[in-house]
Amino acid sequence: MATPDEDHSLLRSDRLSRDFVSVGAEDTVAQALEKIRSTPGTNEIFYCYACDPAGRLVGVVPIRKLIRTAPEERISSLMFTRVVKLPADAPDSLVEDFFVTYRFLAFPVVDAEGRIVGVVEVGNFVDTFSDTLFDEVEGRVRDEVFRFVGLPEDEMKERRPLHMALRRFPWLLVNIGGGFLAATVSRIFEQTVERLVVVAAFIPMVLVLSESLGVQTTAVSASMLAEQRVDPPQVRREVLGTSLAGMMAAAVVALLGSLYAHNLTFPLVLFIAITLSTSLAAGLGAVLPFLFHRFRVDPHMASAPLVLAISDNITLFTYFSLVTHLVVRGPL
Structure with missing residues (x-):
């Protein structure tokens, strides 16, 4: 994860893309598609963003859903109103967490009044942090494996052999007890x-x-x-x-x-x-x-x-x- 010294706001970041399409919530699908076709630099857009008359972001429609809907349908009837959005002053660490948590292809970025000012796309951001993300996921998997086989999550940090032995020994007693019972059953038969x-x-x-x-x-x-x-x-x-x-x-x-x-x-x-x-x-x-x-x-x-x-x-x-x-x- 990025340290506080490495954080900077999205507005001052070259990862913020201005290539997005915003439409009115009461526009029709036909109007939205026409706006997409007429907007330059929109070859790889993933979402269409709906705004109210004041320009505030109120909904989002995936492009694949847009092109499959009848042309006369209103955007307001298609859009998802619970929009996951980033503030314009979001640090890199927050953006990274959003991509890891929500797994979306892009996130809208809004200013203090809720107006969309750009988007952050997965291809422009996550590649920079691929090593960090890999290390984080690898650590989570390691912790889960350790816990499942009877080891504490901080096992790799333990430097004292005696403490390591004492933490593992209780679960070895379960194995010893089970093995002794098995030997007893075998003895009976x-x-x-x-x-x-x-x-x-x-x-x-x-x-x-x-x-x-x-x-x-x-x-x-x-x-x-x-x-x-x-x-x-x-x-x-x-x-x-x-x-x-x-x-x-x-x-x-x-x-x-x-x-x-x-x-x-x-x-x-x-x-x-x-x-x-x-x-x-x-x-x-x-x-x-x-x-x-x-x-x-x-x-x-x-x-x-x-x-x-x-x-x-x-x-x-x-x-x-x-x-x-x-x-x-x-x-x-």
């Missing part, structure tokens, strides 16, 4: 694994699917919270879509499992276990970020480790239980 070695061979595949889909839905919910919006229909669609993807993956794994079995029992177990575990992981990933947010816990830093720990253990328990009751105690 030790005889099942001993009697059917192929069960152990498919454990990594079963776990990684639920983990992957759980993290995906967690990312969607966390992004909603970052945008400060909650869209229940979208959350439901996300869970349903992720569950269906898990079912498809379960079918593929079951097909692979059939290569190691003499009948369909073991592939069926794989299909059921993966379908249930991925659906559960999708639901947890969608709900937990909102739950943490409600209790004022950072959802980015807490959701993903907990989703992985819970889904891993329920996945293992479901998988081992189904194998024990349907395969080991029955014919393979």
Whole structure:
């Protein structure tokens, strides 16, 4: 971003363009188009600006909307009255923020009385700040990635190794706890694994699917919270879509499992276990970020480790239980 010393008003800037078209709010589309054709230097205009009899800016019409409307239509019936405009004394930093925030192709610039004095076009302004904008966006993305994997936003500024370790350790405890529970579940079903070695061979595949889909839905919910919006229909669609993807993956794994079995029992177990575990992981990933947010816990830093720990253990328990009751105690 520009520093205060670098700021200067748009009126004294060579980035302010005088090539714009203003029409009366009560003009017709035909009159506006004729004015556009007769105005020199308007080959690349994006918007037509509507003014009242005193010359004050009261509305804006995109050119593409203008040329698609009947010639007798009034500008007042087409224009957007909530105009995003810049003051003539706006510093470069404010103009830069407008382009980043609103993503418009051009902004009208008005004086103290609200009369349009020029426009600032994206091609004449943003190129100068491309490096600054890139660094800013890159920083935002980095912060989001850091938070999602359990790191604070200012991690790159921390110079003390001990403090870095203490900040990361609590979330490692969640992983340790989840891993210990998984080891305990495996110990409970030790005889099942001993009697059917192929069960152990498919454990990594079963776990990684639920983990992957759980993290995906967690990312969607966390992004909603970052945008400060909650869209229940979208959350439901996300869970349903992720569950269906898990079912498809379960079918593929079951097909692979059939290569190691003499009948369909073991592939069926794989299909059921993966379908249930991925659906559960999708639901947890969608709900937990909102739950943490409600209790004022950072959802980015807490959701993903907990989703992985819970889904891993329920996945293992479901998988081992189904194998024990349907395969080991029955014919393979």
